[in-house]
């Protein structure tokens with residue numbers, strides 16, 4: 045079968061790899077019908093040291109079940125399913141607490157020893173705990189929004205939940221990528237009264253406004269902090285969604301959260317330590333977040349997608365076949381595309 049392999053920064057290839065197959069009785073075998081490129085795939089695309097063996101890529105996908113192992117109960121051949129960006133057994137102590145990303149028997153797609161979503165097929169470990177059956181056909185118009193549940197919409201929601209967004213709250217979203225835009229959707233869905241988006245790309249800002257952003261802050265760094273303070277009577281916002289991962293974006297988030305407020309961080313941190321230990325202590329700031337337990341959120345968000353209350357699939361602005369994946373990475377890295385969908 046063919047799949048995406050990254051060999052180093054800027055070096056993404058589509059290659060023949062060993063066919064995905066059932067190994068454990070708890071596995072399912074999926075033919076991928078939709079996948080996508082993630083903002084977090086751009087970290088290795090920028091930084092990965094050259095390797096001989098390469099790394100399989102992709103952790104967001106929808107597929108048709110081809111075969112299941114003897115112990116699989118909840119999915120069957122022919123089902124259309126969405127996979128969250130981590131697999132999980134659904135039964136361990138952390139899964140039962142709704143934190144499937146910490147599953148004792150879970151793991152992550154891709155790398156050197158697992159299939160990735162940016163390919164023709166995937167072996168899914170722990171199929172019962174991982175996959176969610178979709179009640180639609182594989183070419184349904186809702187496909188982009190359903191695909192977003194595998195990561196970006198779930199991650200935007202996790203940022204909002206971690207930042208304790210609720211009715212009447214003021215919210216700022218740091219980052220206008222696909223996750224930040226989904227964070228705007230999540231904040232509105234959870235009842236935020238005011239939603240500030242920090243960003244400057246006209247197409248992304250327009251989408252953010254459509255999704256419910258009430259104010260746009262296009263300044264950066266200290267000037268952005270000053271502008272948010274101006275807009276909030278000098279106080280700052282109740283909730284900040286940090287959807288980037290740079291030290292500078294975290295500093296901005298900590299600079300605009302008001303005393304007693306919370307920062308939900310979902311951008312993979314590219315720095316070792318959290319800044320501003322002193323000010324966040326004296327202002328009683330909560331800093332929360334991490335990888336979203338997408339498996340839990342898929343079930344929570346799915347009815348809103350199926351019934352058209354949210355349209356996170358609008359973050360996809362380009363579709364490619366498998367051969368177009370390397371150029372899709374380039375387009376996202378150069379901010380020519382917000383998010384690229386793959387039809388293998």
Ligand SMILES: [Zn+2]
Pocket residue numbers: 132133134135136137138139140144146147148149150
């Ligand atoms: Zn588990």
